[in-house]
Amino acid sequence: MPPLIDAAGLHGRLAAGERIVLLDVRWVLGRTDGRERYLEGHLPGAVFVDLPTELADHAQPALGRHPLPSTDRFQEAARRWGINEGDTVVAYDDSGSMAAARVWWMLRNAGVASVYLLDGGLSAWRAEGHLLETGEVSPGVGNLTLAEGRMPVISGHEAAHWHGDRVLLDARAGERYRGEVEPVDPRAGHIPGAFSAPTTDNISAAGTFLPAEELRARFAGLGVTDETPVAVYCGSGVTAAHQIVALELAGFKAALFPGSFSQWSNDAGNPVATGPEPFEGEPAIAGTGRPQTGTATGAGGSVEP
Template sequence: MDTLIDVAGLKARMAAGQRTVVLDVRWALGDAEGRSHYLTGHIPGAVYVDLPTQLADPADPGRGRHPLPSPARFQEAARSWGIRDGDVVVAYDDAGNTSAARAWWMLRNAGVRTVYLLDGGLAAWRTAGLPVEGGPVQPDTGDVVLADGSMQVTDADGAANWAAGGVLLDARAGERFRGEVEPVDPRAGHIPGAVSAPTTGNLDDDGRFLPAEALRQRFANLGVDAATPTAVYCGSGVTASHEMAALEIAGFSAALFPGSFSEWSNDASRPVATGADPG
């Protein structure tokens, strides 16, 4: 199952009139202007996806900063984007797909098989000299029927014990893993036993995913192999979805801890480790 589509592939689909739902998922921690960025310029026909309200429930200390919405609420959002059963969906952003991967993972988890990330995102589209358009896109309401449970997940109890028999990857920046800074969550550090694997290490300087072999080597160096159970978390389950995509490109399967460190660190009974070692 392919994870990525490149600019040439998306352009060819659009030129041939092949039905493709394009989702603009611009969001970044500390930047609440994703919709404004979208309205200024987006891939023609792309529908804006608001990550905090459509790809998450409101923050809850017991579930994290971006809890997964119910399947019914997510289906309503997906239909508002115009998705029909059997559609090809392409998601992108302007940050190396670190936010678009949330939509990719959620749609895949909901049973949508033909959903891709646009490799390189909006920057790659612009670099190719392709046009953008401004203003909103309001598609006809779709009829997609979504399910739940197509992707592996774990919870806080699973994360607590994961390192005993597998590899638990922390997709946040290294300084947050080490506990040197913590801009948003109540405690600094990482889940004991986790290995630091910043999402930025999945990308080249142009914001494209590294080739599959390079990603395989990266994860192998972190202890990942086909026989070892692997799980991923980040701050709130967003960039961990990007790590899930990178692992899939590399040929590995993994489980996502949706609540991630924002859920973990809000529970005073959960220990937190600091420093560069797993702890």
């Protein structure tokens, strides 16, 4: 099942009377006005999805800032959104699919076969001249039953060893990967062995995903091949899902580290590397952001905690 649908294709299917559940996932780190922006204008019939409360459990140092909710909790939310067995689901946002990719991944992981991202999101819909509606949409309760474990994931222990003949991609902004800034997590830097691959490089200026051949060349330049085991993390497991979409478009499968750097950096026993290379730089002292004595070593070596 391809992960994307464009605005013209979605409009045509809706105009033909096809039942499609639309999910509006308006969320950006540091902002809390997603619902207000949804109420001001959304795709006709779209239901608002609150990422912090419906697509995540409460933050826990041992699990990260946005732990995946239990299957039961997620099923309750999916039914509130009006999803029935066999429905097609299309998710979108207004931030280049960075937030909407979270629910795409979660529904795919839960066994929903027909789920798409609206490529370009709200901006693409508007650019096609299609109308928006205002106010809340409250659908009838759906009957969807969710499974679990349909998408690959890795643990923090696996992330620690995901180098050598494997590729670990850090989907955060480059300055966070290098350890120059860290606005939310307790330590700055990256998981030793990871390569910097910001999600913003997956999309065009219009917020649509780059063509498959460009994405494939991008990831090939990071060492990804058809035989390479690939895993992805970000700050809290949200935008890493966007990277998995981009990799799928490029023809590659990838696993998610759900707790991501927020989980990793909260464990003082985990090493953190800084600088532009996977193993270069000085690990940070837990909770201080200051470097400690000692440098990271290459694949097969170690990094001082």
